[in-house]
Amino acid sequence: MTRHSYAIARFSGLVVAVLLGLTSSAQAQTDLLNDLEKQTTDPLKREVVTATFKATHIINSQSIETPGNGTLAFLIQHRFGTLNSGAYEFFGLDQAVLRLSFEYGLTDRLAVGVGRSSQEKTFDGFLKYKALQQTTGTRAMPVSVTLFASSAINTLKFNEPVERTTASRLDYTYQVLVARKFSPALSVQLMPTLIHRNYVAKEGMQNDVYAVGAGLRQKLTKRLALTADYFYLLPGNTAKTYQNALGVGVDIETGGHVFQLHLTNSKGMTEKFFVPQTDGNFFKGDIYFGFTVARSFTIKSQL
Incomplete structure (x- = not known):
């Protein structure tokens, strides 16, 4: 070679x-x-569906979400007066109702919360438990189910001949929150609800009020989503006297917190108010503009 x-x-x-x-x-x-x-x-791999909603509240209603294990959420909920109150009230901006609350995740599935509303000087507390979680893959669970129970106490001073007893000031709420995340953009929730009131002011009013709620979240952009919720009062004297609560709004994610803007015909921000006592007609301009700011803090890892 x-x-x-x-x-x-x-x-x-x-x-x-x-x-x-x-x-x-x-x-x-x-x-x-x-x-x-x-x-x-892998379609056979079983995975939990997360972030069905980005906050523990939709508008008026609770969502299936909890803060998470060792996380403390601080919520500021604010409602102005109705838009049709006129220029003298600056279209509702001269009036305000406020609720402050804390929600803490004892585990990833169990949370407790306490709050205080300026309306009727009401204190409330609740328990929230994720009984089922939506999953994909083998033996997929099609929905998430969260159980919610709360109590609220009215602390107003009454000008009545006889002072109201503590028991007569209490109201209770029981809900089953059933939600499904249909896609990364769309989540829907149903909410069978029972409100029990130990005291009603007028004869013939219901101590037990039943309602069915529905809520949704439609993602519009990476940080912006459209939200809505609605509560239908089942037939009875309460349904004849009061309105069904309706709310529409947007969620804005801003890093450390979720900022929620909304319009609703309900002045109150706890179940004892917006389910059985909504008296505003949304389509006649009885609309309250409000917002919710939620800020989360990791507590457990710092202890």
């Missing part, structure tokens, strides 16, 4: 070796990508 032929042979061998190495590397990379794709898209 001549020196020229030997050089050509060596160069050819080197080219072949490089091509084989590249082919082997490409094949290994392809296998790795295939493995990763299989892990992330």
Whole structure:
């Protein structure tokens, strides 16, 4: 073999070796990508569906979400007066109702909360438990179910001949929150509700009020979502006297907190108010503009 032929042979061998190495590397990379794709898209893998809603409240109603294990959420809920109150009341901005509350995740599925509303100087407390979580994959669970129970006490001073007893000031709420995240953009929730009132002011008014609520969240952009909720009062004297609560709004995610803007015909911000005592007609302009600011703090890891 001549020196020229030997050089050509060596160069050819080197080219072949490089091509084989590249082919082997490409094949290994392809296998790795295939493995990763299989892990992330495996239809048999059971995974919990998260972030059905981005806050613990939709508008008036609670959502299925809890703050999470060791997380403390501080909520500021604010309602101005009705938009049709006129220029003298600055279209409701001269009036205000405020609720402050804390919600804490004892576990990822169990939360407790306390709040105080300026309306009727009401204190409330609640328990919230995720009984079922929506999953995908093998034996998928189609919905999430959260159980909610709360009590509220009116602390107003009454100008009555006989002072109201503590028991007569109490109201109770029981709800089953059933939600499904249909896609990354759309979530829907149903809310069978019972309100029990120990005291009613007029004869014939219901101590037990039943309602069915519905809520939704439709994502519009990465940080903006449309929200709505509605409570239908089942037939009875309460339904004849009061209105069904309706709310529409937007959620704005701003990093550390969720900022919620909404319009609703309900002045109150706890179940004892907006389910059985909503007296505003949304379609006649009895609309309260309000907002909710939720800020979360991680507590457990800092202890």
